[in-house]
Amino acid sequence: MAPGGVCMARPLCLIENHPDGRLVLQEEALGVLQRVRQPVVVVAIMGLYRTGKSYLMNRLAGERKGFSLGSTVQGNTKGIWMWCRPHPCRSDQTLVLLDTEGLGDVGKGDTQNDAWIFALAILLSSTLVYNSMGTIDQNALEQLHYVSELTQRIRITSSRDQSQEDEDSSEFVRYFPAFIWAVRDFTLELEIDGCAVSDDGYLENALKLQKGDTEQIRRCNLPRLCIRKFFPSRKCFTFDRPTNRKNLRRLAELEEEDLEEEFLKPVARFCEHVWETAKRKTVPGGQAVTGAMLANLAKAYVGAINGGEVPCLENAFLALAEIENAAAVREALSRYEEEMQRRVALPTGSVEELLRTHAECEREATGAFMARAFGANIKKFQDELTHELKLKKEEFCQRNEAVSFARCTAALESLSQGLESGVRAGRFSVPGGYRQFLEERRQMEERYRLLPNKGVQADKALEGFLKSKETEANSILLADMALSEKEKQLEAQQVQTEAARRQQELMEQDQARMKQLMEDQERSHEEQFRLLREKMEEEKERTREETERIVQLKLQEQKKLLEEGFYQKAKDMEDEIRKLKENNNSIFEICMAALDKALPYLNQGMQYYMLQHMAKTASASAAASAPAEPPKGSVPAKK
Incomplete structure (x- = not known):
């Protein structure tokens, strides 16, 4: 099994249907979905109870048993049951099968509950199978009256009133699953007016609208019209009776040879069609839904x-994007930490080396974020990630400096032990002792500079060490009787000049480091904007492809309406197609234009901040390198 997938040995109840009408999510099934990190292909089946829905789902799972088939007139499946299986054709995806409670169960007595089960099947699936018995006639279409209630059960946005949604099916089509009608125990010849037709042709003929404008005709056309509007992508399969009536009750126990060939052939075609063509479940922008995301969608719906509201797709997707994008930030930060810990050995030889590794790890972390994140609020979470990565970079820089400084300080203390011993023993408290002290200190500095792996604080640690020894050096200088007062003054000035030179070098190093940090931050900003723009371009392209697919299906539907003589309905569909095309790219173009305008200002702000910091550093270094008081006991040089 591929990483991120799950193979369940048996189905679990995902949504339990309580007697009081409440729908209750089952934690065990949710826990399984949360472990599915792969994209999911979600196939749900609906239909009247006792019509053999579970048998088809077991075949899709590649098993003879699994979902309960039952053998009496009482419906077995209550609520929605789930079975996660490795996809038979795509190793990087998981097949999620949803078997739903049968519609019209007389023992239930609550049609509202049936309508919500139907709505949930549509909301959660990427392919919906409707299972019926006999033929597709007016009675079968009227049993599918739930489809005419969809706009009362599902809303696209929270800002538009219900009447507006009723008038426009184009946005529903973008989110609704593909539709398959499975006709069981079909015994008629597939002929229309003496001509043989395919299963699909049979369905399309059954969905033809009746002409006229009476109340009876409008009621007759309503389910046909809704199916055609909401499910332009549709397919039909007809199945003969699998075996004799006596054996039906033990269908799950029968071997292949015990079943009718005219039943097995369409079952095989049905399974192959679903396995090969059923699409992944996606959210707006084309982002694939994982099992964990599907669990969160189920919770939202x-x-x-249960709260007495109509499920709103916009609100559900916004909430899902918040959850997923926050998780994407955490995953990206964890990836960055792991890669930096693996690749960086502190202390590094230079700031540039650390920043180069940081840039590589930042790209990987941001790539992981972009692969998972989606939705209109992606910029907010990308900004959060960028900020956190900047803090982590600064933390690594501080740790790098701290490790380097500690290592260098320890090395200096070790190398200076001989010098310290000489000072304590009074070895330099003799005529000429100061020159001897300076020579031994110079030799110690040379040995220190030859040490490897000191890191970025090598010069700063040395400067700190020398400053800490200034009092000792001044005492030895004043005590050296071999030097005249003038020579002592010159030596003191030389020491001060050398200290100022070192301070200048440290200031230049600090400015160079700040320049590197500024350039790295500019690089980071530009890369983040580029990646965000690429992400939006990808979503725009996926949305364009999806819109084009829907437009082509709508055009086919419009052509059928024209052929049937329904010119006004064809004109209404033309308006839907126009809206789809107009609304496709507007939000992406606005967002990308705003990004392009914002980038220069962000870089200018970063440059201003860095220059201010460099100016403060230069001022502080200049103050630190100002001439100090001469050693006590010496005579100031005459001008």
């Missing part, structure tokens, strides 16, 4: 229904 069931929560809305």
Whole structure:
């Protein structure tokens, strides 16, 4: 099994249907979904109870048993049951099968509950199978009356009133699953007006609208019109009776040879069609839904229904994007930490070396974020990630400096032990002792500079060490009787000049480091903007492809309406197609234009901040390198 997938040995109840009408999510099934990190292909099946829905789902799972088939007139499946299986054709995806409670169960007595189960099947699936018995006639279409209630059960946005949504099916089509009608125990010849037709042709003929404007005709056309509007991508399969009536009750126990060939052939075609063509579940922008995301969607929809609200796709996707994008930030930061710990050995030889590794790890972390993040609020979470990565970079820089400084300080203390011993023993408290002290200190500095792996604080640690020894050096200088007062003054000035030179070098190093940090931050900003723009371009392209697919399906539907003589309905569909095309790219173009305008200002702000910091550093270094008081006991040089 591929990484991120799950193979369940048996189905679990995902949404339990309580007697009081409440829908309750089951934690065990949610836990399984949370472990599925792969994109999911979600196939749900609906239909009247006792019509053999579970058998088809077991075949899709590649098993003879699994979902309960039942053998009496009482419906077995209550609520929605789930079975996660490795996808038979795509190792990087998981097949999620949803078997739903049968519609019209007389023992239930609550049609509202049936309508919510139907709505949930549509909201959660990427392919919906409707299972019926006999033929597709007016009675079968009227049993599918739930489809005409969809705009009362599902809303696209929270800002538009219900009447507006009723008038426009184009946005529903973008989010609704592909539709398959499975006709069981079909015994008629597939002929229309003496001509043989395919299963699909049979369905399309059954969905033809009746002409006229009476109440009876409008009621007759309503389910047909809704199916055609909401499910332009549709398919039909007809199945003969699998075996004799007596054996039906033990269908799960029968071997292949015990079943009718005219039943097995369409079952095989049905399974192959679903396995090969069923699409991944996606959210707006084309982002693939994982099992964990599907679990969160189920929570949002069931929560809305139990709260007496109509599930809103926009709100559900916004909430899902918040959860996923926050998780994407955490995953990216964890990836950055792991890669930096693996690749960086502190202390580094230079700031440039650390920043180069940081840039590589930042790219990997941001790539992981972009692969998972989606939605209109992606910029907010990318900014959060950028800020956190900047803090982590600064933390690594500080740790790098701290490790370097500690290593260098320890090395200096070790190398200076002989010098310290000489000072304590009074070895330099003799005529000429100061020159001897300076020579031994110079030799110690040379040995220090030859040490490897000192890191970025080598010069600063040495400067700190020398400053800490200034009192000792001045005492030895004043005590050296071999030097005249003038020579002592010259030596003191030389020491001060050398200290100022070192301070200047440290200031230049600090400015160079700040320049490197500024350039790295500019690089980071530009890369983040480039990646965000690429992400938006990808989403724009996926949305364009999806819109084009829907437009082509709508055009086919419009052509059928024209052929049937429904010119006004064809004109209404033309308006839907126009809206789809107009609304496709507007939000992406606005966002990308705003990004392009913002980047120069961000870089200018970063440059201003860095220059201010460099100016402060230069001022502080200049103050630190100002001439100090001569050693006590010496005579100031005459001008």
